[in-house]
Amino acid sequence: MTADSVPVRPPAVDLTDVTVSAVLRAAPGDGWDVTVVVSRAPGQPQLPATDVTAVLVDSGGQPLPLLDRDQGLLVEAGGGLGVSANAAFRFAPGSNPPARLTVTYRGTPAEFDVDDGAGTDG
Amino acid sequence: MSRMLSVEAESLPRASRVERPRPVAGHAERALADRPDGTHRVLTRHALSVLQLQAGNRAVQRLFADASAGLAGATVQRCGPTPCDCPPEEKAAAEQKSAAATLVTGEGGDQETETVTRTADGMDAGAGPSDGGLPPGGAPPACKSVSGTANLPSGTLPATLSGNKLGASWSMSADFTSDPADPAVCGPCGEYRQYVRGTFTKNGRTVTHRLCGTDLDPTTFQEDCAQIGSTQYKYGYHSIPFANSRFSRPDQATGQRWDGRDAPGITGSSGDTLGVNLDFQGSVIDTCNGATLGGSTWSVSGTAPCRRRRR
Numbered sequence: 001m002t003a004d005s006v007p008v009r010p011p012a013v014d015l016t017d018v019t020v021s022a023v024l025r026a027a028p029g030d031g032w033d034v035t036v037v038v039s040r041a042p043g044q045p046q047l048p049a050t051d052v053t054a055v056l057v058d059s060g061g062q063p064l065p066l067l068d069r070d071q072g073l074l075v076e077a078g079g080g081l082g083v084s085a086n087a088a089f090r091f092a093p094g095s096n097p098p099a100r101l102t103v104t105y106r107g108t109p110a111e112f113d114v115d116d117g118a119g120t121d122g
Numbered sequence: 123m124s125r126m127l128s129v130e131a132e133s134l135p136r137a138s139r140v141e142r143p144r145p146v147a148g149h150a151e152r153a154l155a156d157r158p159d160g161t162h163r164v165l166t167r168h169a170l171s172v173l174q175l176q177a178g179n180r181a182v183q184r185l186f187a188d189a190s191a192g193l194a195g196a197t198v199q200r201c202g203p204t205p206c207d208c209p210p211e212e213k214a215a216a217e218q219k220s221a222a223a224t225l226v227t228g229e230g231g232d233q234e235t236e237t238v239t240r241t242a243d244g245m246d247a248g249a250g251p252s253d254g255g256l257p258p259g260g261a262p263p264a265c266k267s268v269s270g271t272a273n274l275p276s277g278t279l280p281a282t283l284s285g286n287k288l289g290a291s292w293s294m295s296a297d298f299t300s301d302p303a304d305p306a307v308c309g310p311c312g313e314y315r316q317y318v319r320g321t322f323t324k325n326g327r328t329v330t331h332r333l334c335g336t337d338l339d340p341t342t343f344q345e346d347c348a349q350i351g352s353t354q355y356k357y358g359y360h361s362i363p364f365a366n367s368r369f370s371r372p373d374q375a376t377g378q379r380w381d382g383r384d385a386p387g388i389t390g391s392s393g394d395t396l397g398v399n400l401d402f403q404g405s406v407i408d409t410c411n412g413a414t415l416g417g418s419t420w421s422v423s424g425t426a427p428c429r430r431r432r433r
Contacts, residue, residue, distance in 0.1 A: 011335065014352040021332055039332045039350050042366075046286075046389055072391050077322035077329045079289075079386035080366040081355040082348025084331040 006114060008101060013110035017041070020103055020110040022054070030093045031067060032056060036103050038074075038085040046073040052087040053104045058096035065092040265300060265308035268408035272296040272314070274418035281387065281398040281424025288396040289387015290422045296358075296406045298378040298415075309376025311410035314358025314367075317343040320400035320422075322388040329388060343403055346384075357382050358406075390428045397425040 005025045012021040019039040027033045034054050038047065049070040056064045068090040076085040091098075101112040272295070279290040298312030321340050322329040331338040334347035334354050348355045357367045360375055366384065369377030388396045405417035 012332070012349065014349070017351045019332070019349050019351055023330060035330055037330050037332050039348055041350055042385070075324045075329055075388065075390045075394065077331045077388040078348065079346070080382070080384040081346060081357070082350050083389075084329075086329050 006098075008112040008114055010112070012039075013103075013112070015105055015108050015110065018105060020105055022101055022103060022112055024056075024098065024101065024114060027090055032064065032091040032093070032098055034089040034091065034101065036087040036089070038087070038105055039078075039082050040085065042078060042080055042083050046076060047085045047087075048072070049074055049087060051106050052085075054087070054089045055102045056089075056091045056098050057100045057102070058094040059099040060094075060096040062094060062096070064094045064098065066090070067092050263302070263304075263307045265311045265408075265410045266302065267411060268298055268300045268308055268311045268413070268415065270296050270298040270312050270406040270408070270415040272404065272406045272416055272418065274404045275402070275420040276418045278421045278423055281422050281426070283396075283426040283428070285389075286391060286394075286428050287387045287389040288398055288424060288426050288428075289385060290398075290424075291383070291385035291387075294357075294380075294382040294384065294404065296380040298380075298406070300378070305372055305376040305378055308410070309372075309378055310360050311408050312378060312380070312415075313360060313407055313409050314380050314382065315405050315407055316346040316357040316382075316384075317403040318346045318386075318400060319343045321397070323397035323399075323425075324388065324390050324394050326395070326397075343401070346402075357384070386422055392428050392430040394428045395425065396428060399423050 005023050008022055008024055012019050017040065021037045021039070023035040023037065025033045025035075034056060036052050036054055038052060040047075049072060052074070054066075054069075058064060066089060068088075070086075070088050074085040074087050076083045078084050098114045101114060103110045103112065274294050275292045279292070281288050281290050294314070296312070296314050298308075300308030300311065302308065318333075319339055319342055321338070322331055328340075332349070333344055334349045334356075336344055338344070346357060354362070355364055355367075356362055358380055359367070360369055360377070363369070363374045367380070367382045368374065369380050371377050371379040386398065386400055388398055390396045400422045401419065402421070403417065403419050406415045407413065408415055
């Protein structure tokens with residue numbers, strides 16, 4: 001998480017062979033940027049973007065429209081301990097602030113709650 | 123029988139045997155529990171060493187202290203060349219023979235006294251401090267000091283492009299010596315720590331790299347760490363063996379040689395401009411005495427465009 005990001009809980013979710021975390025930020029202009037970070041063992045082939053999905057739901061229970069997402073292979077950074085694959089998503093603004101983020105990695109879901117107060121300045 | 127527990131090597135025909143053990147928690151309980159057929163387990167020297175390693179000297183001391191005090195019926199029986207349940211006179215003769223020994227090893231009549239200390243993989247601990255590791259109330263042997271030499275990078279390493287990955291790679295190692303030299307005493311003390319700060323970029327934008335609970339920070343050094351599916355990976359810990367961080371000489375638990383390998387980098391797609399700008403601090407440390415034994419600082423830096431594939 002960075003200074004301009006909106007906290008999500010839990011900070012990370014451990015799946016079988018990866019750990020998934022997410023960074024939510026107000027997008028420049030309008031809307032929301034989500035970066036899903038998949039931490040995994042080094043030395044594997046790059047992940048295809050299609051292995052990761054994200055759904056952002058507002059406090060009224062409505063999914064925010066997905067405007068853009070990574071295509072092809074995901075960029076990943078790291079070293080001999082592990083690497084972090086980044087999957088970027090942009091969502092349209094909703095009439096309510098985002099409240100819940102559901103990420104799936106290879107079909108396995110990881111749920112995140114957006115902290116109260118998010119969206120008030122987004 | 124001597125109040126001081128005597129333990130014999132597995133290779134000897136004699137065996138120390140624990141009967142009707144008092145239940146103790148975890149490893150000790152499993153190690154000493156009766157067999158399903160009603161017979162009792164023989165506590166060999168190896169088993170005792172493993173028990174000490176896993177449950178701790180104090181737990182083992184407590185177990186045998188209770189036994190010798192007759193609190194719960196655990197007794198150590200010395201049976202000489204005959205497996206347990208030997209006649210009382212044979213048992214008494216065997217006890218007399220070994221009463222003065224702290225630990226008996228060797229073949230036939232050759233006996234030497236040494237100390238049982240925490241070991242792994244069945245390795246002999248070798249001679250060590252004379253507290254024996256086992257006397258009730260005795261303190262575990264202490265590691266007085268550790269010194270270490272490390273083979274680590276220094277200066278600035280250029281990040282180079284290999285396929286679609288921009289990065290660098292290197293091997294690291296550390297050798298520890300100690301007082302006392304017994305790896306079973308000081309082996310767990312020598313470790314390596316690695317800290318990192320900096321950025322990975324793609325097309326000028328930062329790519330997030332998660333450490334353990336935090337992200338890689340551009341300015342603040344944090345311990346290099348990865349949390350992957352509920353397991354944390356960090357360099358240089360006896361307790362965290364993995365392919366890129368291993369102890370040897372003699373083993374992971376007590377090894378006085380550490381070997382590691384790192385290969386930081388960023389992997390993109392054709393057409394991306396990738397950047398790496400990292401600073402590292404590596405230190406060899408004495409965890410038992412809270413001392414830093416030496417280390418190095420180095421950097422990895424570079425920017426390069428991912429080549430477009432030729433069609």
